[in-house]
Amino acid sequence: MPDKERQASATLLAVDELKRLIFTGELSADSDHLESELASRLGMSRTPVREAALKLETLGLLQVRPRKGVRIAALSMQDMTDIYDLLIQLEGHAAGLAAAAGHSRQDLAQLRGSIREMEAMLWADNRIEWAKADERFHNELISLGGNDRLAGFVAMLNDQVRRARNITLKLRPSLAKSNEDHQRLFRAVVKGDGELARELLVEHRRRAAGSLLELLQQMGLKRV
Amino acid sequence: MPDKERQASATLLAVDELKRLIFTGELSADSDHLESELASRLGMSRTPVREAALKLETLGLLQVRPRKGVRIAALSMQDMTDIYDLLIQLEGHAAGLAAAAGHSRQDLAQLRGSIREMEAMLWADNRIEWAKADERFHNELISLGGNDRLAGFVAMLNDQVRRARNITLKLRPSLAKSNEDHQRLFRAVVKGDGELARELLVEHRRRAAGSLLELLQQMGLKRV
DNA sequence: GTACAGCATAATGTATACGTAAAAAAATGT
DNA sequence: ACATTTTTTTACGTATACATTATGCTGTAC
Numbered sequence: 001m002p003d004k005e006r007q008a009s010a011t012l013l014a015v016d017e018l019k020r021l022i023f024t025g026e027l028s029a030d031s032d033h034l035e036s037e038l039a040s041r042l043g044m045s046r047t048p049v050r051e052a053a054l055k056l057e058t059l060g061l062l063q064v065r066p067r068k069g070v071r072i073a074a075l076s077m078q079d080m081t082d083i084y085d086l087l088i089q090l091e092g093h094a095a096g097l098a099a100a101a102g103h104s105r106q107d108l109a110q111l112r113g114s115i116r117e118m119e120a121m122l123w124a125d126n127r128i129e130w131a132k133a134d135e136r137f138h139n140e141l142i143s144l145g146g147n148d149r150l151a152g153f154v155a156m157l158n159d160q161v162r163r164a165r166n167i168t169l170k171l172r173p174s175l176a177k178s179n180e181d182h183q184r185l186f187r188a189v190v191k192g193d194g195e196l197a198r199e200l201l202v203e204h205r206r207r208a209a210g211s212l213l214e215l216l217q218q219m220g221l222k223r224v
Numbered sequence: 225m226p227d228k229e230r231q232a233s234a235t236l237l238a239v240d241e242l243k244r245l246i247f248t249g250e251l252s253a254d255s256d257h258l259e260s261e262l263a264s265r266l267g268m269s270r271t272p273v274r275e276a277a278l279k280l281e282t283l284g285l286l287q288v289r290p291r292k293g294v295r296i297a298a299l300s301m302q303d304m305t306d307i308y309d310l311l312i313q314l315e316g317h318a319a320g321l322a323a324a325a326g327h328s329r330q331d332l333a334q335l336r337g338s339i340r341e342m343e344a345m346l347w348a349d350n351r352i353e354w355a356k357a358d359e360r361f362h363n364e365l366i367s368l369g370g371n372d373r374l375a376g377f378v379a380m381l382n383d384q385v386r387r388a389r390n391i392t393l394k395l396r397p398s399l400a401k402s403n404e405d406h407q408r409l410f411r412a413v414v415k416g417d418g419e420l421a422r423e424l425l426v427e428h429r430r431r432a433a434g435s436l437l438e439l440l441q442q443m444g445l446k447r448v
Numbered sequence: 449g450t451a452c453a454g455c456a457t458a459a460t461g462t463a464t465a466c467g468t469a470a471a472a473a474a475a476t477g478t
Numbered sequence: 479a480c481a482t483t484t485t486t487t488t489a490c491g492t493a494t495a496c497a498t499t500a501t502g503c504t505g506t507a508c
Contacts, residue, residue: 009491034459045493050461054275058282060373066233067460067500082371089317147306149284153377233461258489269463270490291470291490 010044014052017042022061022072023162029074029223038070060160074223075164077213084209087157088202091138094145094154095185095201100194103144108190111140115182122175131169137182141189141201164224168215178208234268238276241266246285246296247386253298253447262294284384298447299388301437308433311381312426315362318369318378319409319425324418327368332414335364339406346399355393361406365413365425388448392439402432 018038021027039049053070056062063071075083114137121130135158142151181204188197216224242262245251263273277294280286287295299307338361345354359382366375405428412421440448 011491036459046460047492047494051275051278051491054278055282058279064460067458069459082373086371086374086377089313093313147310149306149381150310153310157373235461260489271462271464274490275461288490291488293489 010048011051011055014042014044014048015055018049018052018056019061019159022056023159023166025163025166027072029072029163032065032069032071034069059156073160075160076223077216080161080164080213080216080224083157083161084205084213087154087161088205088209090150090154090157091142091205092198092202094142094147094150095189096194096198097146098141098144099189099192099197101144101146102192103189105190107144108186111137111144111186111189114140115179115186118179118182122179127169127175130175131165134178141185144189164216165212167219167221167224168212171215172211178204234272235275235279238266238268238272239279242273242276242280243285243383246280247383247390249387249390251296253296253387256289256293256295258293283380297384299384300447301440304385304388304437304440304448305433307381307385308429308437311378311385312429312433314374314378314381315366315429316422316426318366318371318374319413320418320422321370322365322368323413323416323421325368325370326416327413329414331368332410335361335368335410335413338364339403339410342403342406346403351393351399354399355389358402365409368413388440389436391443391445391448392436395439396435402428 018027027033035046035050035053038053039046042049050064053062053064057064060073062073065071114133117133118130118137121127121133139151139155142154145151181200185197185200185204188200242251251257259270259274259277262277263270266273274288277286277288281288281294284297286297289295338357341357342354342361345351345357363375363379366378369375405424409421409424409428412424
């Protein structure tokens with residue numbers, strides 16, 4: 001059997017790599033970069049880099065500015081509150097849909113698995129892996145809602161705040177409380193109680209958003 | 225003074241023009257088009273057309289498919305219900321924010337103007353202009369909510385259903401009922417009652433979405 | 449020393465060229 | 479006649495070349 005993995009296009013590689021550079025902060029917020037510079041950095045010509053930049057622009061991660069190159073988007077506190085307000089509404093609605101859809105225990109197996117994983121990582125005090133499992137849990141829940149566009153919007157907003165979330169991840173207190181929330185949310189979904197699932201999700205996210213914003217303010221970060 | 229209007233870039237022209245062709249149906253749903261074909265049609269080279277296509281792809285209006293050209297996105301009934309479900313949530317939330325923000329009568333002048341315009345167009349039986357004023361009203365309301373990303377998402381979803389909406393515009397009954405809704409919604413916003421504004425918006429949109437979907441089903445359109 | 453004009457420079461926006469891979473067409477054998 | 483292999487064509491993905499235009503610098507005038 002020949003190589004199974006298909007040859008990814010340079011443009012898609014550029015999208016992934018630029019995202020990575022943005023999320024890790026290697027390309028810092030509000031910094032400018034020439035297309036040619038990024039191209040040589042990624043080992044390709046300007047064309048795929050430019051195409052990737054245009055995609056990332058519509059995703060809100062950067063701006064392509066005439067003759068100024070690419071500017072990595074930074075978020076003000078207002079942006080952060082706007083994004084979290086939206087995220088809470090969208091995820092809350094999705095949680096309601098997921099619960100109301102009446103999924104079988106089989107459908108919810110992955111969700112349960114993510115919760116278990118989070119518990120394990122909590123014990124192991126591994127925040128990185130805990131955060132990954134947390135995101136998996138939320139993504140699975142949203143998928144169970146069944147509205148792909150909603151899931152897309154949520155993914156987009158999550159990408160926009162990923163840098164900020166990474167910064168504060170190490171400092172956030174009480175991941176244990178988070179795990180309790182997930183347990184209760186899961187039970188609400190199993191029960192098929194959409195309204196309860198929605199409320200629990202909203203409360204859960206609201207608290208997380210609040211503590212994240214507080215942390216950023218304590219750190220004195222005006223733009224992230 | 226030299227020409228004040230700045231020379232729009234070919235890529236932005238291509239975006240606008242392709243949007244227009246998609247909205248009017250000149251590029252019909254599920255149809256395929258070569259990049260070179262579109263380029264000569266728009267009187268430019270492949271590059272800006274391709275860049276525009278990539279942008280429109282992330283906006284959900286078409287797909288760029290390897291060696292098949294661009295395919296104009298068609299919506300299934302499921303897509304339509306997903307989109308309207310999302311639109312209702314987002315606009316409802318925005319209406320609540322707009323009302324709760326406690327805007328002055330001055331801030332609401334444009335909103336009032338759009339309502340007046342709709343009433344006038346209702347009397348004149350001009351559905352095209354009525355629809356434009358209707359969209360203006362909704363956009364202004366959302367802007368008053370103050371969350372630009374929310375407004376962007378709504379605009380994106382509106383673009384995705386624009387074709388379908390155009391098709392059914394001529395057939396929709398009772399625009400008068402719509403106008404009543406707007407009046408009541410406006411009063412709720414003036415009063416600063418966020419919860420009421422939200423409910424009114426949600427009901428208003430739900431009914432409109434329901435009748436639109438019903439019309440499409442009656443017409444036997446599986447994909448629009 | 450300051451202001452302005454003209455020029456040089458640099459980076460984008462767009463066009464074009466080209467290699468590659470997939471699809472279509474043709475040819476060959478059974 | 480049908481299946482299979484080979485050839486040819488086609489359209490994209492990417493690289494490169496070029497034109498355009500903003501920006502900054504330099505020089506000159508006041």
